[in-house]
Amino acid sequence: MPGVVRRLPEHLTIWVPLLLSAAHLVSFSLWTIWISFTPSTLVPVSGWVGLRNYTAVMATRNWKIAFDNLLLFGSAFVLLSLVAGLVLAILLDQRIRGENALRSIFLYPLAVSFVVTGTVWSWLLNPGLGIQKLVQDLGWTSFRFDWLVDRDMAIWTIVIAAIWQSSGFAMALFLAGLRSVDADLVKAAQIDGAGPIRMYRRVILPTLWPITITVIVIQLQFAISTFDLVRALTNGGPGLATQLPALVVYDLMFQRGLLGRGAAAAVLMLLILLAVLLPYAAWRYLQRRRASHA
């Protein structure tokens, strides 16, 4: 017994933070899932309404638009930032001067908050203030770049700002990947007379696909939880044109006071995320097992 008492400070220091963290993750998730099955509105109440909150949320125009927007925004953003990141990484890998400075420039937006990014881009893309106004003032009076107030194009302003903010991240990972390509492999291909393009297509790029998948998953995770950027850039508008699931959750929980439906929307967000993460986890598991067998 004295041993246990003597080691109490140690046990407390180890367990309290870990337990607090683990317990809040598990209990908070379970509690939100439970609330999503109750008729809670302004305050949490017990009771069981089955899937009614889910069907109600999914039937709203708000959620349908948010979900469609997420599909478009998610795929466009991931694809474009992947391409931009890969191209930048390949260019930076050509032993160019000033590589460090350039890399810092491509990465600095990541240090800035989404609120700042969204605010700044809302100025640049504002037709009466930003790029359109500048070009018109320079003499091209019929120039139009008004996606911010165009219902059909507004979602692309989110894509632009998101790419500006985080394509540097894809670049950083790809660059790390390019730097770890086996030098012997490259040399062997050179001896075989492969030119630079063939070299990339046949030898270097195929080694990058595990990194590519990691980048895709992380960028998708970011896309699914996008909230601040939209709040600052378009606040979901014009109309509902840039509505996204995270905004729907916030709106239901804190503006309409529909806790049950808000919780259901949050769980739907989690399910979308799991649809991305579970296959990724399975793939990682298989990769590791293959590596340990090899």
Add this chain to the structure above:
Amino acid sequence: MRDRTFAPSRMLIYLVVLLVAVAYLVPLIVVVLNSLRSNEEIAQTSMIGWPLRWAFGNYLTAWSDFCVAQTCAGIRPYMLNSALVTIPATIFSTLLGAVAGYAVSLWRFRGDQWIYGIVTLGIFLPQQMRLLPWTIVLRDMGLMNTLTGLVMIHTIQGLSFTVLFCRNYYVSVPQELIRAARIDGAGFFRIFWRIILPLSPPILVVTVIWQFTHIWNEFLYGVTFTTGQQQPVTAALIALSAAVADIPQNGVQSAAVMIAALPTLLIYLIGGKYFVRGLTAGAVK
């Protein structure tokens, strides 16, 4: 292919890279220039332009004068709020994460891998799943609309990242070192203090930079759990945008945006290498 000659193809590479770099810098340059132009000058032309008269006064107005939601004290109180949340939460989550990371990687105890696995799931769990429970917890603890409440939230949630970073760093410390120290009679804390901590500066810098940047830039919890004068600067910027919608004050607003972005930009400038290490460490878990 990888020589330092200036063939046309290499000129093309430089051209493309420089153009992209300029495109990445444009938003920053535009905001810096606007923060030095008067509101009237911007209203007459556009947000993109060179200052005709340097309006350094914008920074003074943004810092301590202009009004957000009926209070006219500038951005200063909100910067202070952000600092009072970010600094303690960064220190607590980093210290606790270092000790816990050391415990799960080197000290080893029953259930360590299980609890570590659960804790790191926090990296993926969307904030939306925790919004309502935090509301209840804050209300029951009487911490709603307080900075203390935000410090608590960011400390506990930050553990998922700090434990991961530190654990992954400490697993490469040889177990024999710990075993030898234990044979010499050193306990949990003494080993941490004498052996682990002296090895830790690189990972602590990565963790501190990561935590500081994320907590400073956080918006959702700030806007949900605090109101008015208690809000962090990210939430205040949104309130400011709404407040000035009627009378454009883009010069002052740009100065406010620059002030709000400055702490994390400075940290990036000074510790960029460690910032990137944190990014990639989180990615290739």
